[in-house]
Amino acid sequence: MSATPDDVLTGEANTAAQTSSKAAEAEAEYGHLVKSEYEHGFVTDIESDTLPPGLDESVIATISQRKGEPRWMLDWRLAAYRKWLDMPTPKWAAVHYPPIDYQSISYFSAPKKQELESLDEVDPALLETYEKLGIPIEEQKALAGVAVDAVFDSVSVATTFREKLSEAGVIFCAISEAVQEYPELVQKYLGTVVPPTDNYYTGLNSAVFTDGTFVYVPKNTRCPMELSTYFRINEAKTGQFERTLIVADEGSYVSYLEGCTAPQRDENQLHAAVVELIALENAEIKYSTVQNWYPGDEEGRGGIYNFVTKRGDCRGDNSKISWTQVETGSAITWKYPSCILRGDNSVGEFYSVAVTKGKQQADTGTKMIHLGKNTRSTIVSKGISAQQGIQSYRGLVRIAGKAEGARNHTQCDSLLIGDKCAANTFPYIEVKNPSAQMEHEATTSKISDDQLFYCRSRGLTEEDAVSMIVNGFCKEVFNELPMEFAVEAQKLLSISLEGAVG
Amino acid sequence: MLSVKGLKAEVDEKEILKGLDLDVGAGEVHAIMGPNGSGKSTLAHVLSGREGYEVTGGSVSFEGKDLLDLDPEERACLGLFLAFQYPVELPGVNNTYFLKAALNAKRKYHGEEELDAVSFMRLMKERLKVLHLDDSLLKRPVNVGFSGGEKKRNEIFQMALLEPKLAILDETDSGLDIDALRVVANGVNALRGPERSMIVVTHYQRLLDYIEPDYVHVLAKGRIIRSGGKELALELEEKGYGWIVDEAAA
Numbered sequence: 001m002s003a004t005p006d007d008v009l010t011g012e013a014n015t016a017a018q019t020s021s022k023a024a025e026a027e028a029e030y031g032h033l034v035k036s037e038y039e040h041g042f043v044t045d046i047e048s049d050t051l052p053p054g055l056d057e058s059v060i061a062t063i064s065q066r067k068g069e070p071r072w073m074l075d076w077r078l079a080a081y082r083k084w085l086d087m088p089t090p091k092w093a094a095v096h097y098p099p100i101d102y103q104s105i106s107y108f109s110a111p112k113k114q115e116l117e118s119l120d121e122v123d124p125a126l127l128e129t130y131e132k133l134g135i136p137i138e139e140q141k142a143l144a145g146v147a148v149d150a151v152f153d154s155v156s157v158a159t160t161f162r163e164k165l166s167e168a169g170v171i172f173c174a175i176s177e178a179v180q181e182y183p184e185l186v187q188k189y190l191g192t193v194v195p196p197t198d199n200y201y202t203g204l205n206s207a208v209f210t211d212g213t214f215v216y217v218p219k220n221t222r223c224p225m226e227l228s229t230y231f232r233i234n235e236a237k238t239g240q241f242e243r244t245l246i247v248a249d250e251g252s253y254v255s256y257l258e259g260c261t262a263p264q265r266d267e268n269q270l271h272a273a274v275v276e277l278i279a280l281e282n283a284e285i286k287y288s289t290v291q292n293w294y295p296g297d298e299e300g301r302g303g304i305y306n307f308v309t310k311r312g313d314c315r316g317d318n319s320k321i322s323w324t325q326v327e328t329g330s331a332i333t334w335k336y337p338s339c340i341l342r343g344d345n346s347v348g349e350f351y352s353v354a355v356t357k358g359k360q361q362a363d364t365g366t367k368m369i370h371l372g373k374n375t376r377s378t379i380v381s382k383g384i385s386a387q388q389g390i391q392s393y394r395g396l397v398r399i400a401g402k403a404e405g406a407r408n409h410t411q412c413d414s415l416l417i418g419d420k421c422a423a424n425t426f427p428y429i430e431v432k433n434p435s436a437q438m439e440h441e442a443t444t445s446k447i448s449d450d451q452l453f454y455c456r457s458r459g460l461t462e463e464d465a466v467s468m469i470v471n472g473f474c475k476e477v478f479n480e481l482p483m484e485f486a487v488e489a490q491k492l493l494s495i496s497l498e499g500a501v502g
Numbered sequence: 503m504l505s506v507k508g509l510k511a512e513v514d515e516k517e518i519l520k521g522l523d524l525d526v527g528a529g530e531v532h533a534i535m536g537p538n539g540s541g542k543s544t545l546a547h548v549l550s551g552r553e554g555y556e557v558t559g560g561s562v563s564f565e566g567k568d569l570l571d572l573d574p575e576e577r578a579c580l581g582l583f584l585a586f587q588y589p590v591e592l593p594g595v596n597n598t599y600f601l602k603a604a605l606n607a608k609r610k611y612h613g614e615e616e617l618d619a620v621s622f623m624r625l626m627k628e629r630l631k632v633l634h635l636d637d638s639l640l641k642r643p644v645n646v647g648f649s650g651g652e653k654k655r656n657e658i659f660q661m662a663l664l665e666p667k668l669a670i671l672d673e674t675d676s677g678l679d680i681d682a683l684r685v686v687a688n689g690v691n692a693l694r695g696p697e698r699s700m701i702v703v704t705h706y707q708r709l710l711d712y713i714e715p716d717y718v719h720v721l722a723k724g725r726i727i728r729s730g731g732k733e734l735a736l737e738l739e740e741k742g743y744g745w746i747v748d749e750a751a752a
Contacts, residue, residue, distance in 0.1 A: 449553065454590035457550050458604035458660065459578035459611065468603065472594030472643065 051108040057081065060207055063108050067176045067210070070183060077207050080196035084203030093363035094392040094424060095332050097305065100270060107208045107241070168224050170254075171216040175243050178214035185216055189247050193276040193313045193340070201272040201307045205241045209274070212243035217252040217283075226482055228257040242273040248283035250316060255286040257485055269294075271330075272307045281316025281343065286324070288481050290489050292496075293329035300359025303331025310337035314346035314372075322349040323366065324480045326489040328496040331360060336394065338367035341375035341403075348377040351477040353489070355496050356389030356421070365395040365426075370403040370436075379410040382474050385421035386497060392424040399436040406433065412442040415473050417466065417497070467494035503528045503565060503699050504549075504668055510559035510724075511548050518544040520724030521560065526668065529696040533710055533735060534703045536721035537743045542703045543587065545721070546672040549701075550584040551577050564668065578604075579611035581667030585657040585674055592644035597656070600644045601626070601663055608664060629662045633689045651682030658689040669693070670701045675709040687712030707739035722747045 051059060060081055064074040165172050171182060178186050196206035217223050248254050271293070277285045287310075296303025306329075312321035323337040333356075339348030350366035368377035383391045397408045414423035425442050447469050455465030471478070471490050478486045506524040510517065518541045526532050536542050548555045549562065551574035562569040569577060592600065605625075606616040617625065630637055635655060645653050654674055661669055671690065675683055690713050694700070702713055710718075710732065718734040719726045722743065727750035728734065738746075 448590075450590045451592060453552050453574060454586065454592070455600075455604075456574040457552075457578055457584050457586075458600075458664070459575050459607040460603060461575050461607070464603065464607065468595055468600070469592060472592055472596075475594035 051106050053106045054103050055105070055107055055208065059107055063208060063210060066108065067179070069176070069179055072183075072187065073179050076191070076196075080203055080206030081208075083197050084200070084207055087197070087200045087203050089200045090334075093334050093394070094390065095334060095361040095363050097332055097361075100305070102204070105270060108210055164224060168221055169218040170221065170223050171214065172227055173214055175209070175212040175214045175245060178245075182214070182216070185247065186214065186245070189276070189278055190243075190245055191276075193278060193311050194274050194309050198309060202274050202309045205243060205272050205274045205309075209241040209243035212245070212273070214244075215246040215254060215256065217248045217254045219249045220251040221249075222252065223254040226255045226257055228259070240269070240271050240273070242271075242275075244273070244275040245278075246276070246285055246287070247278045248280065248285050248319075250280045251282045252280075253284045253286075255288070255482060257288050257290075257482060259290040259292075259485070259488070269304045270307070271304055273309070275308070275310040275337075277310075277312035277321055279312065279314050279316065279319035279321050279346075282318045283316060284320040284322075285312060286322045287312070287337075288485055289323075289325040289327070290481075290485060290492060291325065291327045291329050291333075292492055294331075295329050295358060295360050296331040298358055300331055303360070304329065305332045306330040306335060307332075308335045310335065311340065311367075312338065312348070313340045314343050314348060314375075316346075317343040317372070318345045319343050320347040320349075322347075322351075322480070324349075324351040324477065325353070326474075326477070326481070326492065327352070327354040327362065327364065328492050330362075333360075333362040333364050335362075335364045336366055338369070339377065340369045340371065341377065341406075342371045343375075344372040345374045345376075346372055347375070349480075350377075350379045350381070351480040352381045353384070353474045353477045353493070354382070354391060355384045355386070355493065356391045357386040357417075357496065359388055361390045363392045363394055365393045367396040368398070368408060370397070370399045370406040370408070372403060374405040375403055376406070377408045379408070379412075380476050381410075381412045382477055383412070383414045383423050384417065384470055384473070384497075385414070385423050386417035387421060389421045390424075391422065392426060394426045394428075396428040396430070397438065398430040399433050399438075401432040403433050403436070405435050407437040409439045410441065412440075413473065414442075414444040415470065416444065416446045417470075463494075463497075466497055470494075470497060503530075504569075504701075505563045506549075506560070507562075508560035509545075509548070509562060510557065511544060512556045512558055513544065513554060517558070518555075518724055519548065522721070522725055524719065524726060526699045526701060528667075528699060529694075530717065531694065531700045531702060531713065531715045533713075533715035533718045533732075534701060534721050534726075535705070535707075535718060535735065535738060535743075537747070538705075540721045541724045542721055543672055546584060546670050546701075546703055549577075549670060550574060550582060575607070576611075578664075578666075579608045581665075583661050583664055583666030583669045585654075585661060585669065585671045587673040587676055589645045589648075589653040589657055591646045591648075593646050595644045597642055597644050598623075598626070598640045601640075601660060604660070605663055626663065629659070632692055633659060633662055634685075635659060635689070650677040651679070651685070654678060654682065654686050655689070658686055658693075662689070662693055665698075667697065668699045668701070670703065672703050673705065674702070675704055675706065683709065684712060707735045710735045720746050722750065725750075 051062060057078060060077050061074060064077060194202050196203050215227060246256060277287060279285050293304040293306060314321055321339050325337060327333055337350060341348050348368050354362050354364050356362045365381065366379055379395060381393050383393055385391045393412050395410060397410065399406045410427065412425050416423060423444060427440060429438060431438065447466060451469055452462060452465050455468060456462060470493060478489055481489055504526040506522055509519050509522040511519040522545065534542055544555060548557060557570055564582065602622045609616055639652055639656050645656060648656060674686060678686065687709065702715060715732050718730055718732060720728040728746050
C-alpha cells in the first residue's frame with residue numbers, strides 16, 4: 001500500500017460490505033463445528049469486517065480511522081510503530097517457535113453489527129457462543145453483580161451494568177470509547193506504566209491495538225461489583241492486540257476478572273496484549289486472570305502465541321496491586337505480570353498457576369521492583385508440567401537503594417506429571433539496600449504412585465485423583481481468586497489435565 | 503464373600519506369594535499373621551489392585567466377581583477397603599473434601615445420587631459419634647502433618663464412611679502406642695457386623711487382644727501354613743513363628 005495516513009483518513013477506507021443475510025446459513029453450519037477436540041474450540045460464524053493482512057503506516061491509520069480516533073492517538077500509534085520497526089524480538093525466554101511473519105497477520109477484525117443498545121440486539125450466534133463457554137450473559141446479568149464488557153474479537157459488543165457503575169462514578173468501557181470520551185484520562189495514563197518502547201510486543205501493541213478495556217475508579221470509591229471481561233479470539237489470522245488500562249484513584253478499590261477461551265484453528269494466532277494498572281495513594285487493584293486459549297493439537301500445531309506485558313504501578317503510598325493468574329492454554333506463554341512498588345508501604349502480590357502439557361511452552365513469572373520504603377511483595381508460583389510440557393518460572397525481585405525496610409517472600413513450586421516434561425526456575429534477586437528481608441523457597445515434586453493408588457483405593461478414578469492432587473497443589477493460589485472464578489479455575493485445571501497421565 | 507485359590511504373585515520377578523488359599527465368609531474376621539517377609543503386605547496390595555505386583559497364578563473371587571480383572575477403583579466401589587500401613591499425604595487436599603469425593607464416587611458407581619454438602623456433613627457427624635472421634639482431623643489436608651495415631655484413626659474413619667463389605671487392615675497396629683491402638687481397635691469393633699468381613703494383617707498378637715478374630719492364619723514363605731481359631735494367636739505369642747514354620751517345612 002502506498003497511501004499516506006492522511007489519504008486514508010480522508011479517503012474512502014471502509015469498503016467492507018455490510019451484508020447480514022448469512023445468519024441462517026450460519027445456523028445450519030453450526031452443528032458439526034461443535035464436534036471438536038478442544039472443548040471450547042468451536043467457531044461462531046459471524047461476518048467480520050477484516051483488514052487484509054499486512055502492516056504499514058496506512059494500516060495503522062486505517063485502524064485509527066475506523067475507531068474514529070482523535071489525531072493525538074494516531075500520532076502516538078505511529079510513533080510507537082516507527083520505534084518498533086527498529087526493535088529486536090526478545091530471545092532470552094526458554095521458548096522456541098518459528099519466526100513470525102508480521103505481514104501475514106490481519107490487524108483489524110470487528111463484528112459487523114455495532115452500537116447496540118441492549119443485549120437483544122446482539123447476534124444470537126454470539127450469545128450462543130457465550131452459552132457454550134458456560135458464561136451466558138443473561139445469567140451473568142442476574143448473577144452476583146458481575147458486569148460484563150464482553151470483547152468478541154476486537155470490538156465490544158455488549159456492555160452491561162453501566163448505569164450502576166456510573167452511579168458510583170466508575171468508568172468501565174472499551175478503550176476505544178475511552179479515547180473518545182475521556183481523552184484527558186487516557187492521555188494522562190496510557191503508556192505511563194508500559195511505555196511503547198518497553199519491548200518488541202509492547203511496541204507492536206501500541207501501534208495496532210484495536211480494543212481492550214478502560215477502567216477508572218474515582219477517589220475514595222469502592223467499585224460496587226467485580227468487573228469482568230471475557231476475551232475471545234475468533235477470526236482466523238487475526239492477531240489480537242488488547243490494551244487494558246485500569247486506574248484506581250486515591251483510596252479506591254477495584255477487582256477485575258479476565259477470562260479467555262479461543263476456537264480451534266490451524267494457524268498460529270499471535271496475541272500481544274498490554275495491561276497497565278495504576279494504583280494511587282491508598283488504592284488497591286486486584287487483577288485475576290483465567291486463561292484457556294487453544295494450546296494447539298498434540299503436535300503443538302495451531303496454538304495461540306501469548307506474548308503479554310502486564311505491569312502495575314503502585315504509584316501512591318500504601319497502595320496495593322495483586323495479580324492472580326491461572327494459565328492453562330496457549331501454545332506459548334510469555335508473560336510476567338509485575339509490580340512497581342513506588343509508593344512507601346506499597347504492596348505487590350503475584351499468585352500464579354501455570355499448566356503446560358502436550359507441546360506447550362511457558363516462560364512466565366513476575367517482577368517486583370521495590371522503590372519505596374517498607375514495601376512488601378509476595379510471590380507464589382505453582383507450575384504444573386505434564387506430557388512434554390516445558391515450563392520456566394522467571395522472576396526478578398529488585399530492591400532499590402532507597403527502599404529501606406523492603407521485604408519479599410517468594411515461593412516457587414513445580415509439579416511434574418510423567419517423565420518427559422520439564423520445569424525450570426530462574427529467580428533473579430538484586431538487593432541494593434542492606435535492610436531488605438528476602439525469602440526464597442522452591443520445591444519440585446512429582447505426583448507419586450503412592451498418592452495415586454491411595455486415591456484409587458478409595459474409589460476415585462486415576463483422572464479424578466490427579467485432578468484432586470493438582471488442585472490441592474494449587475490451593476494457595478485458588479484461595480486468592482474470587483469465589484466463582486476459583487470454581488471455574490478448578491474445573492479448567494481438571495479439563496486441562498484430562499488424559500495427561502499415563 | 504472372598505475366595506482366594508492358589509494365588510501366586512511376583513514383585514520384580516521375585517515370587518512372594520506361592521499358592522495362597524483363603525476363604526472369608528460374610529461377617530467373619532480373619533487375622534493373618536506371620537514373620538517379616540512372609541508376604542502379608544503383598545497379599546493386602548494384590549487384593550486391592552496395586553500396580554507393581556504381578557499375579558502369575560491362581561484366582562481371587564470377590565462376591566462372585568473376578569477381582570483380579572478389576573481396577574483398584576472398581577474394587578473399592580464394589581466394597582473392598584484397604585486401611586494402609588502407611589497412609590499417604592495429599593498436600594492441599596482437604597480431608598472432608600476427599601472423603602466426600604470418595605463416597606460420591608462409590609455412590610455414582612452404584613447408580614445412586616451423589617450426596618450434597620449438607621447431607622454429607624450430617625452423615626459425617628453421625629459416623630464420628632459412633633467412633634467417638636472428634637472432627638479435628640477433617641479440616642486438615644489428608645494425612646498431612648498427622649501423627650501416626652491420627653493417620654490410622656483417619657483410615658478407620660474413612661472405612662466407617664465408605665462402609666466396605668471387606669476391609670483389609672494392613673498392619674494397622676504398627677507405630678501405635680497402646681492408647682492409640684485402643685482407639686483404633688474400638689473403631690474397628692464398632693464397624694463389625696454380619697455384612698462386613700475383615701482381614702486383619704498383623705505382626706503381633708497384641709492387636710488381637712482388642713480385635714478378636716474368628717480365624718487366625720499363619721502366612722509364611724508365601725503360603726498359609728496353618729489356620730485355627732483365636733487361640734492360635736495366643737500360641738504364636740508364646741512360642742513365636744519358628745516352630746510352625748519348621749513343622750510346615752518338615
